[in-house]
Amino acid sequence: MLDHYHLHCIVxxxxxxxxxxxxxGTSAQYLFAVRALSKVFxxxxxxxxxxxxxxxxxxxxxxxxxxxxxxxxxRFLRQAARPKWVVYSKRPFAGPQQVLAYLSRYTHRVAIxxxxxxxxxxxxxxxxxxxxxxxxxARHKTMTLEAKEFLRRFCLHLLPKAFVKIRHFGFxxxxxRQAKVAQAxxxxxxxxxxxxxxxxxxxxxxxxxxxxxxxxxxxxxxSDRLWLVQITPAFWPRSATVPTxxxx
Numbered sequence: 001m002l003d004h005y006h007l008h009c010i011v012x013x014x015x016x017x018x019x020x021x022x023x024x025g026t027s028a029q030y031l032f033a034v035r036a037l038s039k040v041f042x043x044x045x046x047x048x049x050x051x052x053x054x055x056x057x058x059x060x061x062x063x064x065x066x067x068x069x070x071x072x073x074x075r076f077l078r079q080a081a082r083p084k085w086v087v088y089s090k091r092p093f094a095g096p097q098q099v100l101a102y103l104s105r106y107t108h109r110v111a112i113x114x115x116x117x118x119x120x121x122x123x124x125x126x127x128x129x130x131x132x133x134x135x136x137x138a139r140h141k142t143m144t145l146e147a148k149e150f151l152r153r154f155c156l157h158l159l160p161k162a163f164v165k166i167r168h169f170g171f172x173x174x175x176x177r178q179a180k181v182a183q184a185x186x187x188x189x190x191x192x193x194x195x196x197x198x199x200x201x202x203x204x205x206x207x208x209x210x211x212x213x214x215x216x217x218x219x220x221x222x223s224d225r226l227w228l229v230q231i232t233p234a235f236w237p238r239s240a241t242v243p244t245x246x247x248x
Contacts, residue, residue, distance in 0.1 A: 010103065016171055016184060023187040034089060042085040046077050107166060111157035118142060 014025035052058050053073050060067045067073045092099050112129060119128040127150040132138045145153070159165060171180030 010100070012170075012172070016180065016187070020183055023184060030089065032089075034087060037089065038085045038087040041087050042081060046081050050074075050077060111154050120147075 011031065013031060014023055016022075017024055049058070050073075053070070058068075067076055116130045117127070118130060120126075121128075125147045126144050127147055128142055128144045129150075130140055130142055133141050168174060168177065171177070171184060
């Protein structure tokens with residue numbers, strides 16, 4: 001069946017220090033602390049629900065119809081955010097290579113491949129295609145939809161306007177990737193120590209650049225393309241409405 005598109009993120013197991021003199025790796029046990037990850041996930045999830053509710057993109061039926069009111073929904077979110085959430089994280093079964101191979105198949109693919117399209121009935125305006133029923137052991141089945149419904153599901157996979165499908169941040173950003181990656185590989189070689197002065201010659205341009213105004217330089221990656229849009233609290237007050245942030 002046709003589902004919504006997904007957002008995947010690949011994070012390196014470490015990074016360069018602020019002065020670029022050494023590589024700081026992550027723990028061999030985990031990338032992020034599970035308790036901290038649970039708190040961040042809880043806040044992000046509740047914030048996303050609040051934004052969808054403010055945009056009237058959530059529908060409530062039956063006993064949940066009262067949650068359509070902002071005050072009732074705010075009380076519901078406060079109750080949901082009060083207990084501790086559990087985020088389950090573990091190593092991939094076949095190692096990181098399997099994860100990269102899996103994600104690489106989705107970077108440039110569309111909602112449905114042509115081989116899954118079986119028939120187009122112009123008279124009845126229907127489309128027939130194959131899909132996998134994972135509830136029955138990934139069994140292949142066929143489905144026939146009206147053309148309008150098929151197009152509606154297909155359009156769920158269209159990215160928003162000006163949305164960049166593949167982004168790189170930190171030392172992998174396009175502006176600094178070549179020099180930063182070379183510096184990281186040098187530092188990761190056994191027995192190699194690189195001083196901050198050596199890293200300075202690798203990443204600094206030959207022509208001196210004017211000093212950037214305070215707040216325009218990222219304190220983590222050193223990029224001068226940082227734009228402060230807004231500062232949001234970790235959680236919103238009871239009567240406040242979380243604004244929608246356009247990060248495109």
